[in-house]
Amino acid sequence: MSGLHVGIIMDGNGRWARAQGRPRWRGHLAGVDSVRDVVRGAPEIGITTLTLYAFSSDNWKRPPGEVGRLFWLLREYCQRERNELVESGVRVTHVGRRDRIPQSALAELDRTLKATARGHRLHLQLAIDYGSRWALTEAARAISRHVASGDLRPEEISLDLLDRAVAGEVPNPDLIVRTAGEQRLSDFLLWESAYAELYFTDALWPDFRREDLALAVSEFQRRERRFGAVTAPAEAPQPTVVG
Numbered sequence: 001m002s003g004l005h006v007g008i009i010m011d012g013n014g015r016w017a018r019a020q021g022r023p024r025w026r027g028h029l030a031g032v033d034s035v036r037d038v039v040r041g042a043p044e045i046g047i048t049t050l051t052l053y054a055f056s057s058d059n060w061k062r063p064p065g066e067v068g069r070l071f072w073l074l075r076e077y078c079q080r081e082r083n084e085l086v087e088s089g090v091r092v093t094h095v096g097r098r099d100r101i102p103q104s105a106l107a108e109l110d111r112t113l114k115a116t117a118r119g120h121r122l123h124l125q126l127a128i129d130y131g132s133r134w135a136l137t138e139a140a141r142a143i144s145r146h147v148a149s150g151d152l153r154p155e156e157i158s159l160d161l162l163d164r165a166v167a168g169e170v171p172n173p174d175l176i177v178r179t180a181g182e183q184r185l186s187d188f189l190l191w192e193s194a195y196a197e198l199y200f201t202d203a204l205w206p207d208f209r210r211e212d213l214a215l216a217v218s219e220f221q222r223r224e225r226r227f228g229a230v231t232a233p234a235e236a237p238q239p240t241v242v243g
């Protein structure tokens, strides 16, 4: 049985550091502990796919020193956590552009993707140099190539085909969590989140732990998802259709 797909916009590292009078990168460093804890806790609360927004296509606008530290942390994380990820049955994949990721970070990331490829307990998608509008642009290009080569007619472009081109075989997210009080998606899983529940918390990412994720999931479970349909109250008599 497939469980929940939760996406997390891990925000507030800089504010966490500032509150302590430390440089921004100390917040990113502390944020790695939250990543580790959330990845460990996720399968226990019914999550089978976890997508973590680690670096957006627009984060290149940050000072080069901060960007460099973020990719250094990615390299460290991949190196240090690899064995534990393999042992705990986590399969790591990457979504986003590969070509701009610094070589040393990409090499460690690739080692982790390869080493964890057989994991079946949790699918951990790392969104790095990711933006939904980029992903949609890529999907449009891929579909156009099929049309141009004559093996797809424009009328055959369906919602399902576009969904597969954008998201592959990964189920759409059920719940999107954003930390640090901001209530926006910042180009994260825009297409895939069409019917996702959104959950915003003021907790800064370095303070966020598996218990906070469990709280988000339990609130999600109390929400009523309708997907555009009408749901009759359980105790109401069902109308009989005569004719």
Ligand code: IPE
Pocket (backbone or CB within 6 Å): 010, 011, 012, 013, 014, 015, 016, 054, 055, 056, 059, 070, 180, 205
């Ligand atoms: C999230 O924290 C980490 C990344 C976007 C890489 P921020 O660095 O955005 O922290 P704030 O929003 O400045 O507090």
Ligand code: IPE
Pocket (backbone or CB within 6 Å): 009, 010, 011, 012, 053, 054, 055, 056, 059, 182, 184, 186
């Ligand atoms: C979104 O956070 C990107 C990640 C968490 C990786 P940002 O901090 O970059 O988003 P904005 O700039 O506040 O929208």
Ligand code: MG
Pocket (backbone or CB within 6 Å): 011, 012, 013
């Ligand atoms: Mg931010």
